[in-house]
Amino acid sequence: MRHRSAKKEAEYKLRRPFVKSMLEDFPICQACAVWARHDGHSVVRERQSVDVHELVRRSQGGSILDRDNCITVCRPCHFRINAEPALAVELGLAQWGMRSNPSVELRPE
Numbered sequence: 001m002r003h004r005s006a007k008k009e010a011e012y013k014l015r016r017p018f019v020k021s022m023l024e025d026f027p028i029c030q031a032c033a034v035w036a037r038h039d040g041h042s043v044v045r046e047r048q049s050v051d052v053h054e055l056v057r058r059s060q061g062g063s064i065l066d067r068d069n070c071i072t073v074c075r076p077c078h079f080r081i082n083a084e085p086a087l088a089v090e091l092g093l094a095q096w097g098m099r100s101n102p103s104v105e106l107r108p109e
Helices: 006-025 032-039 075-083 085-090
Strands: 051-054 070-073
Touching (some): 006 070, 032 075, 075 085
Antiparallel strands (some): 051 070
16 A cells, blocks of 8 residues: 655645534535436435545545535445546536546647
């Protein structure tokens, strides 16, 4: 297993209390209602949040410590967001980062 750099390790030490705070502030999955509406369900099953999902992935420049970049989700919704990224973007459950946005053309200057 690859070890984290000292800088990343420091960031992850801040991440643990951040996740705890997010889950306390938003105990119900923020994605369940979005998926239910998309799927045409009139009744929403509210599941307990267990994960914090970054709208813009870390690998694409998203911050793991920015509340504006994070939502709390249940595990089934988190799996679905990752399994259907284009649809998740369309529904506002994810955002393309600069490196992965297929609609952005990078032009040499």
